[in-house]
Amino acid sequence: MYKYDAIDRQLINERVAQFRDQVRRWKAGELSDDEFRPLRLQNGLYIQRHAPMFRIAVPYGMMNSAQLRTLAKVARKYDRGYGHFTTRHNLQLNWPKIEDVPEILAELAEVEMHAIQTSGNCLRNITTDQFAGVAADELIDPRPLAEIMRQWTTFHPEFAFLPRKFKIAISGTRDDRTVTWFHDIGLRLKQIDGQVGFTVIVGGGLGRTPVRGEIVRDFLPWQDILSYCEAILRVYNRYGRRDNAYKARIKILVQSLGIDAFREQVEAEWAHGRGGPMTITQAEYDRVAAHFTAPAYEAVGEVELPVDKAFQRWLERNTQAHKMAGYTAVTLSLKQHGVAPGDITSEQMEIVADLADRYSFGELRISHEQNIILADVKKSDLPDVWQKAKAAGLATPNIGLLTSIICCPGGDFCDLANAKSIPIATAIQARFDDLDYLFDIGDLDLNISGCMNACGHHHVGHIGVLGVDKNNDEFYQVTLGGRQGNEAKLGKVIGPSFSAGEMPDAIEKIIKVYLENRHADERFLDTFDRIGIDPFKNRVYEGRAHGKAKTAEVEAA
Amino acid sequence: MAQLIKNGAPAADTWTTLELADGESPESVPLPAGDVIFPLAVWQARKAEIAARPRIGLQLQSADRVEDVADDLASFAIIAVHFPKFVDGRGYSTAALLRQRYGYTGELRAVGDVLHDQLFFMRRVGFDSYALKDGKSLPYAIEVGFKPFSNTYQGATDQAQPYFRRRA
Numbered sequence: 001m002y003k004y005d006a007i008d009r010q011l012i013n014e015r016v017a018q019f020r021d022q023v024r025r026w027k028a029g030e031l032s033d034d035e036f037r038p039l040r041l042q043n044g045l046y047i048q049r050h051a052p053m054f055r056i057a058v059p060y061g062m063m064n065s066a067q068l069r070t071l072a073k074v075a076r077k078y079d080r081g082y083g084h085f086t087t088r089h090n091l092q093l094n095w096p097k098i099e100d101v102p103e104i105l106a107e108l109a110e111v112e113m114h115a116i117q118t119s120g121n122c123l124r125n126i127t128t129d130q131f132a133g134v135a136a137d138e139l140i141d142p143r144p145l146a147e148i149m150r151q152w153t154t155f156h157p158e159f160a161f162l163p164r165k166f167k168i169a170i171s172g173t174r175d176d177r178t179v180t181w182f183h184d185i186g187l188r189l190k191q192i193d194g195q196v197g198f199t200v201i202v203g204g205g206l207g208r209t210p211v212r213g214e215i216v217r218d219f220l221p222w223q224d225i226l227s228y229c230e231a232i233l234r235v236y237n238r239y240g241r242r243d244n245a246y247k248a249r250i251k252i253l254v255q256s257l258g259i260d261a262f263r264e265q266v267e268a269e270w271a272h273g274r275g276g277p278m279t280i281t282q283a284e285y286d287r288v289a290a291h292f293t294a295p296a297y298e299a300v301g302e303v304e305l306p307v308d309k310a311f312q313r314w315l316e317r318n319t320q321a322h323k324m325a326g327y328t329a330v331t332l333s334l335k336q337h338g339v340a341p342g343d344i345t346s347e348q349m350e351i352v353a354d355l356a357d358r359y360s361f362g363e364l365r366i367s368h369e370q371n372i373i374l375a376d377v378k379k380s381d382l383p384d385v386w387q388k389a390k391a392a393g394l395a396t397p398n399i400g401l402l403t404s405i406i407c408c409p410g411g412d413f414c415d416l417a418n419a420k421s422i423p424i425a426t427a428i429q430a431r432f433d434d435l436d437y438l439f440d441i442g443d444l445d446l447n448i449s450g451c452m453n454a455c456g457h458h459h460v461g462h463i464g465v466l467g468v469d470k471n472n473d474e475f476y477q478v479t480l481g482g483r484q485g486n487e488a489k490l491g492k493v494i495g496p497s498f499s500a501g502e503m504p505d506a507i508e509k510i511i512k513v514y515l516e517n518r519h520a521d522e523r524f525l526d527t528f529d530r531i532g533i534d535p536f537k538n539r540v541y542e543g544r545a546h547g548k549a550k551t552a553e554v555e556a557a
Numbered sequence: 558m559a560q561l562i563k564n565g566a567p568a569a570d571t572w573t574t575l576e577l578a579d580g581e582s583p584e585s586v587p588l589p590a591g592d593v594i595f596p597l598a599v600w601q602a603r604k605a606e607i608a609a610r611p612r613i614g615l616q617l618q619s620a621d622r623v624e625d626v627a628d629d630l631a632s633f634a635i636i637a638v639h640f641p642k643f644v645d646g647r648g649y650s651t652a653a654l655l656r657q658r659y660g661y662t663g664e665l666r667a668v669g670d671v672l673h674d675q676l677f678f679m680r681r682v683g684f685d686s687y688a689l690k691d692g693k694s695l696p697y698a699i700e701v702g703f704k705p706f707s708n709t710y711q712g713a714t715d716q717a718q719p720y721f722r723r724r725a
Contacts, residue, residue, distance in 0.1 A: 007708050007720065018705040022674065030694070031674075038644055039674055121644070151710040151720070157681035158653050158713065161646030226719075237650050272658060277712040277719055284721040 001062045001363055002147045002291040004112045011154065012109045015116060019043050020102035027099075038161070040098075042122055043105065044090075044115030046415075051095045053413065055118040056108060060128040060146035060170075061089040061365045065353035068364065070111045072349035074104050083349075084409060085334060085342040085370045087457055088167065089127050090118055094413050116154055121162045121248075123153035123233075127169045129177045130367035133292060134329050134375045136321040139189050140196055142172035144289040145222060148280060152226050159233050163240035164248035167205075168229070170198070174486075179368065180204075181212050181488035182460065184250050185229060190219050197221040202232060202262070203254030206454035210490050211251040214259040216266060222285075227278040231270035235262070295361040295376055300326030303380040313435065314386055314397040319377075326379055330360075332372040332389055333396040333404065337429035340422040341407035342370030351392040359385050368457075369406055371399065402444045402511070403429045406457050410450030410467065411474070417450035419467025419474035424448055424503050431504040432511075441511055443523045445483070460484045462525050463510060464491045465503070476503055480510070480536055481528050494537050509539045559668065559688035560695045562676075565703070567695055568686070572614050572635060574668075575599060594637050597621045600629070608632060616668070619647035623654040630661045638684070640669035649682045656683035656714040676702040683714035 004012075019039070026036040040046075044055035056071065071091055075083045078100045079093040086092055096104060108114055117124055126149045133141045149168065159166070169178040170187040180186025186201035197219050204213025220228050236250045254262045303326070305315065320329040332352060335341050344352075352372055356364045359381045360374035367373060372394075377385055389395035398404045405428065408414065410421025425448055432438050447461030451468075458464035464479035475497035482491030498506050511524075513536050518527045528536075561568045574594040577586055583598040588606065594614030600607060607613060614635040615626065630636075636655060638648040648667065655661040666686040667679045673693055680703050689698055712719040 011706055011708065011710075014706050021701070025673075035643070035672060035674075148721070154710055155678075155706060156711050157678040157709075158649045159646070160675075160678050161644050161649070163646075234650050234653075238647055242645060242647075277717050277722060281721065284724075287721075287724070 001064060001143075002288065008151075009109075009112070012112070012114045012116070015043075015114060016102060016105045016109050019105060023098065023102055038120055040101075041120035042117050042160070043101070044118035045098065045101055046119060047098075052098050052101070053409075054093045054096045054101060054104065054115065055086070056091045056093070056113060056115050057118045057125045058089045058091060058113075058366055059150045060126055060132070060143055061130055061367065062143065063364050063366065064111075065356040065362045065364070067111045067113055068349050068353040068356070070107060070113065072346040072353070074107055075349070076346040078104050081347075082343055082345040084340065085344065085366050085372075087368045087370060087406060087408075087455060089125055089366055089368070091366075092409070094409070119165070121164050122160055122166065123156055123162075124165055124167045126150055126153065127167070127178055127183075127368060129171055129173055130365045130369075130371075130373045131177065131320060131329055131375065132172065132365075133294070134322050134324070134327075135173050136323050137174045138172055138323065139174065139191060140172045141289070141292055142170045142189070143292045144285055145225065145280075146170050147288050147291070148284065149226070149229075152229075152278075158230075159237055162233070162237055163242045164245065164250075166233070166236075166250065176484070176486050176488070177368075179457070179460065179484050179488065182206055182210075182457075182484075183213065185232060186213055187220075187225060192219055195221060198225060200228065200232075202266075203251040203259075205249055205251045206457060206459050207249065208246060208452035208454070209249075209251065210454065210459040211255065212489060213251075214254060216259065216263050223280045224274065226280060227273040227276060228266075228270055230273055230278060231266050234269055235265045239265075294324070295363075297324050297327060297376070298378065300378055300380065302326065305379065306383055310397075311383065311386055313439065314390075314395055315382065317397045317399045317401060318395065319382070320373075322376075324376075328377055328379055328382070330374040330377045330382070330385055330389075331367070331399045332374065332394040333398055334371050334394070335398055335404040335429075336393045336396045337398075337403055337433055338426050339393070340409075341405050341425050344372075348392050348394060351388065352394065355385060355388060369399075369404065371404075397435070398438065400443050400445070401438050402432050402441055402446050402463075402507075403438060404445075405429070406445070406447040406461065408449050408455035410448075410456075414450060414455075416453055417467060418452075418469035419450050419476065420500070421448045421450035421456060421465075421467055424465060424467075424476065424500060427500070427504050428507055431508060441515070441524070443525075446507070447482075457484075458482075459490045460488060461491060462528070463507065468497055470497070474500060476500065478506060478510075478540075480533055481525070483525060492533055494533060495541055506540050510536050513539050559671070559691060560693070561686060561688055562695065562699055563664075563686040565699060567699070570688070574614075574616060574637065592634075594635060597626060600626070604629075617648075617651055619645050619651070621651070623651055623659060627659050630655070630659055630663075633661075633663055635664040635666060635686075636661065637666045637668045637688075640667060640671060643670040643672050643675055645670075649678060652679070652682040652684055653714060657717075673698045673702045677705050681709065681713040681715050 046053040169183040171178040182204040187198040200217040201213035202216040365373040407425045411417035448465040449456035449458040460482040466477045477497040479491030583602040612634045616637045668688040
């Protein structure tokens with residue numbers, strides 16, 4: 001993976017010094033709360049319900065074992081011994097002290113980590129595919145370009161104070177695993193006559209106004225991605241709305257202008273930057289790409305693996321096709337039933353770091369589904385990896401299954417949340433704790449967000465759950481049929497919302513409708529697409545009191 | 558009165574900024590004598606009257622478009638770009654366009670909610686004078702505000718070549 005050079009290192013050390021001084025001036029009253037807020041946000045520091053929340057960047061999801069050990073140490077020393085992986089390649093700590101953050105940043109800088117621009121109205125962490133570099137369906141490795149983009153976004157002088165946050169994802173595979181349709185800019189690999197480039201998608205986003213992005217440029221040579229993004233950003237910085245934070249994302253600008261008028265402005269702007277100094281050189285690409293070369297794979301043949309049922313289940317769900325014969329990518333599930341999705345303890349981080357060192361060339365990745373990937377494991381090592389991961393609670397064989405829930409921290413931790421999300425996730429996991437049943441249900445994405453900001457990506461879950469506030473009570477709205485990937489789309493609301501207590505039953509009824517109606521080999525989504533939402537709706541609300549009857553029931557209670 | 562920083566040092570402000578009071582219009586507001594920074598609307602309405610002055614200043618609000626004044630830039634000794642709030646980043650694009658696209662070479666001043674921690678970004682996009690907000694330490698801003706980082710990745714006005722083109 002990428003190793004910092006002297007300048008990269010110097011810049012993050014200078015960032016630590018700068019933030020230390022900003023905290024000092026804030027404590028001394030030289031910076032007002034309002035003046036300090038964007039500065040701390042651009043260093044990942046929120047003030048939250050119980051304590052500050054601190055968000056550390058894992059650029060494009062890549063980490064080495066030393067970095068993960070440092071995260072373990074930091075979580076233990078400055079927090080409560082655990083962290084939470086988010087859907088955008090970050091690790092969040094929920095209980096640090098503001099005064100400690102400069103020290104935390106200094107310790108992170110020693111292993112080439114930082115919290116730069118992990119929140120605030122600026123260019124955020126670049127995200128990509130957790131299987132980058134090893135995926136069997138990959139056309140180019142997006143990581144060198146993601147690193148070049150990381151550097152370009154870092155302290156960009158013109159775009160440090162945008163109307164709102166700005167998220168970019170880059171994908172280099174046939175099957176999109178980076179949700180490019182729902183980013184402010186999504187770059188999707190496209191090849192024309194052997195020339196490598198990207199389709200540029202703009203104005204997508206989840207949040208309170210979910211919008212699928214639109215194609216602003218069908219083909220952009222890879223050399224031009226920085227100059228083209230700058231053109232988009234300049235149009236957005238100048239004309240994006242600043243009067244209303246809820247209407248400030250680029251998607252609103254794109255919607256109000258229409259994609260054709262927006263494209264015209266971007267292309268007019270790009271005419272000036274095209275071919276200019278921000279054009280990526282082959283030399284720079286080669287320099288960065290040299291950091292992402294394949295590890296020293298051994299020539300290994302296929303191996304006999306144990307036929308043990310539990311092992312085979314894990315193999316089926318938690319390993320991934322690899323471009324190298326005899327190797328596989330292992331997903332360590334952070335979706336153990338009963339544990340907050342994406343949470344990981346310091347001890348587990350250290351175990352994962354050891355596993356990475358022993359079995360996967362000392363590197364690992366985190367996915368937007370909030371799991372950890374060991375990308376280069378020899379198949380013959382799988383039984384050992386499984387045993388060790390299992391002992392650490394990291395081998396739940398549920399990747400892609402109903403209980404591998406994407407979930408935000410929700411009302412237990414987050415100030416923005418309307419409702420708790422983690423207890424809903426754990427209640428659903430408890431209801432579907434039977435592995436035979438879970439495997440029978442098969443591929444199913446269930447995503448939960450505690451509010452319409454949609455950090456849990458509920459809109460693109462096959463089943464989406466959104467926490468809503470009704471007269472100070474927590475309720476949950478269910479959507480069906482959302483999806484990520486090439487055919488990404490938003491789910492449809494099934495009907496009136498449910499109380500927390502009703503949720504496991506509601507999910508179970510939805511599952512029952514699927515099981516009763518499915519044809520052989522049909523996944524949940526296939527059945528849903530064939531039969532539509534009505535059978536689900538009818539079952540879920542069957543016999544359910546509503547209107548006057550509901551009111552009477554509530555009054556009687 | 559803000560505290561002016563120019564050429565890396567405290568400086569006296571020799572310009573008067575014309576502001577329209579309630580009920581005044583660009584067409585009828587009296588034009589003061591001396592070195593005056595005019596709002597864009599006044600310049601547009603009274604160009605013929607103003608153009609004869611030896612030194613002319615222009616103020617751009619964050620929503621004002623550089624394109625609307627691009628042909629006049631040679632007329633101005635100073636352009637002040639107003640930041641209504643420091644989190645309103647439009648002025649950075651205004652400055653970048655003035656310097657990089659339209660070749661403006663006169664004084665480019667950041668005015669309004671101008672704070673210590675934004676000076677680095679402002680210098681990079683092309684500002685060369687800064688009306689630091691009152692109550693903030695001028696010596697400290699001059700000492701450390703402009704140089705939190707010793708190098709930069711992107712191309713900008715101060716350094717057109719991104720770092721990747723300058724690597725040894």
